Amino acid sequence: MKNIMTSNKGDMMNDKTLVSMGLLVYNHELYIEDCLKSILQQDYSNMELIVLDDASTDKSREIINTYYEKLQQKFQKVVLIYHEKNTGKVTANENEIIKNARGYFYKGFAGDDIMMPQCISSLVSCMQNDPDIAVAYSNGYVVDDNFKLGERFARKKLLSQKPVNDVGENVFRRLMLRDWIPAPTVMFRKNVFDKYGLYDESIPYEDYEYWLRISRKEKLYYLDRELVFYRRAVDSMSNFRGKSARKKLKTAMYSDQMTIQKYLRYLSRKDRKQTITAFYSYYYRLSYDINFYRGFLVTAYKCKKYNPEICLDFWPMLLNMLLARWLVNYSGKWKAMSDKHLAIMLLFNQWLIVRQSGKSIKEYFFRKGYQKIVIYGMSYAGERLLDDLVDSGIEVIAAIDQKAKDIIENVPVITPDEEIPACDCIVVTAIGFFDEIEEFLSKKVSCPVVSLEDILYEI
Structure with a gap:
């Protein structure tokens, strides 16, 4: 069950300057006031605010209620969603907020973080200047539990190095190596969610998966400015210190x-x-x-x-x-x-x-037109491949292995130096040495030499 409070100044549909701000709160009584003050200090005016409190057990909700009138004056629309029972599902709560958003742009935020006054206007301006930008993000500062709005702070930046703005596969490959995008700084075009769906609720940390999902086809742009204070509190999920460090690390x-x-x-x-x-x-x-x-x-x-x-x-x-x-x-x-x-x-x-998805490795060979194959390497992976192809319509005419003669039955086994029978392709099951094996085999045969690893990821 949940309670929803809504105030609305008028029709906001089709407004291409409207920003929906989604604020997710849970037991943030020590920080929520500074967060709300920073939101009220934004120098951008055309905004709506959706606040979701996931059944806080502290005074977070009371503090939000005291700011309700001020929020009504600042925003075109204010929606307060109060869960009566804690779900503990951050990703599902994020999706619930997004479903209630009506803006052209969307900015998610947590109740313990702080925005600088020019945060929203800077990101909106950046995206309006380039209609190809699907997601804009910036830099920010890391602060601890004791930081208060207006105080001096240690200037430790979220990003120590400036990311290179690029598009497509280059961004995707770099993101696969490391997630460098600070989630509290991100602004979306709202239609991105219409095009690619909401966050994946089966994954605890939803943002990284979403960057990868859209980065291959959409433009992600880095604005080189510090626009947020990101609080890395002791109990924060990104702080791998303290009593629950192992649990948080395991989840991450x-x-x-x-x-x-x-x-x-x-x-x-x-x-x-x-x-x-x-x-x-x-x-x-x-x-x-x-x-x-x-x-x-x-x-x-x-x-x-x-x-x-x-x-x-x-x-x-x-x-x-x-x-x-x-x-x-x-x-x-x-x-x-x-x-x-x-x-x-x-x-x-x-x-x-592959198996759990209802697919079979034989589909790859049928699609490629390979009916007669040779398996190179008859250790664990080679044996399993041979088992998978029994009664599949794919004929294994030989196996190449130095030590497999006493293990494999019903399949001729040859050494790498012997003559290889004519076949449609050779499947290499050896782990970590494919390039060397491919180079060696290419001098002996004219058929394709493929990696079992590549086959499994291609299916």
Whole structure:
């Protein structure tokens, strides 16, 4: 159940200057007043405001109500949506706000963030000057729990480097490596949601998935100005510190993994590898920092409290732990093995996704007109491919592997140096060495040499 309060100054349909502002609130009593003040100080006038409070248990709703009359004077329309029961579903709440928006532009915001007075006008002006811009975003400043509107603050920017404005596949590829777009700064053309749909409610952090969804075809523009104060509070989902750090990190990693897996199919093999490496490297470092420093400091504190006479032993212990960390990060042998196992896991994960979607790997071969194939590499992936093609109408006429003669039955097995029988294509299942294998095989055969990984992402 929910309560909805609405005030409306008149008809706003088809107004190409109207901005819909969506404000999502949950237990923001310490910050919501500064947020509302910053909204009221905007130097842009043609706006509507939709506030959704997801059943706050503090005084957030009372504070919003005290500002209701001022908001009515400032905005063309004010909608207050009060949930009676907390849903805890940020993405679903965002979508509910968007469904109530009637503006030509849309700007989402959180109840603990702050806008500079020229935020809305600057983004609107930018988008009006270029009708091709679907999404405009800017820079901003990171502030902590104690920051108050009007106070001095440490000028730490959201973006330390200026993004390059580009369109299409270049932006998409860079976004797959890293999400650099600060969500609190973003403004949409509202028709983007009509064209591409609302946020994906199955993904906890909705914004990253949406940037990827639209970036391949739409223009995302960076305005080089600082227009918001983004509050990275202790309990913020983007602050991987404190008691709930592991839980928040796990949620963020799960969300990004779902997002990246959804769009890997649009990348080349080289770009896929870079994306996967960047993703796991980032979260490995982050999780290691959390576990390492938290564990060390907790242990050091307990030792100092209960065993002060051995406290000095922690300095050599710290050096040993740092050395161990260096060995883990930079040992080439173990890193290569880890990367290989990761690649195998991701390959089978994509295979499972293909099956769960009701598709089959044989569809690829039928579409390409390949009826007779040779499989290169008969380890885990090679065996599964052979099993998948039983009674499929696709004939595996040979397998290439140095060690598979004692494993594979009913299929002739040859070594890489032997003559390869005539076939429609060779499928390489080996992980991580496709380029070298393709170069080697291309000198021996004239048929296509394809990667099993590419096939699974193309289906």
